[in-house]
Amino acid sequence: MTAQKVLKLSELEQDTAVRVVVDKVPMAVVLDGNGEVHAIGDTCTHGDISLAEGFVEDDTLECWAHGSAFSLRTGEALNLPAYEPVPVYEVTIDGDDILIDPAVTREVK
Numbered sequence: 001m002t003a004q005k006v007l008k009l010s011e012l013e014q015d016t017a018v019r020v021v022v023d024k025v026p027m028a029v030v031l032d033g034n035g036e037v038h039a040i041g042d043t044c045t046h047g048d049i050s051l052a053e054g055f056v057e058d059d060t061l062e063c064w065a066h067g068s069a070f071s072l073r074t075g076e077a078l079n080l081p082a083y084e085p086v087p088v089y090e091v092t093i094d095g096d097d098i099l100i101d102p103a104v105t106r107e108v109k
């Protein structure tokens with residue numbers, strides 16, 4: 001699997017998540033307040049809720065349903081009720097293009 005062009009950097013609003021589907025893999029893509037782009041699995045591990053509909057705060061994305069926040073860096077669930085992590089995908093920026101490889105995930109540390 002190779003990285004695919006998913007979005008333009010100029011299409012992202014800071015601290016707002018966007019849902020994309022790459023090769024049937026749903027992801028939440030976020031431009032954080034430091035100008036870094038993150039891609040994590042879009043489905044909350046507590047329920048079938050799109051995390052992209054949630055709230056970005058610093059480097060976390062919070063599920064609107066019951067308030068679990070997930071690290072945009074590690075995918076870790078930082079508070080209950082969710083306790084399982086979401087996958088984290090490698091993001092490559094090429095000019096204005098955002099490329100993501102749906103097969104590549106980083107390990108939770």
Ligand code: FES
Pocket residue numbers: 044045046047048049063064065066067068081082
């Ligand atoms: S569905 Fe996300 S915290 Fe419950």
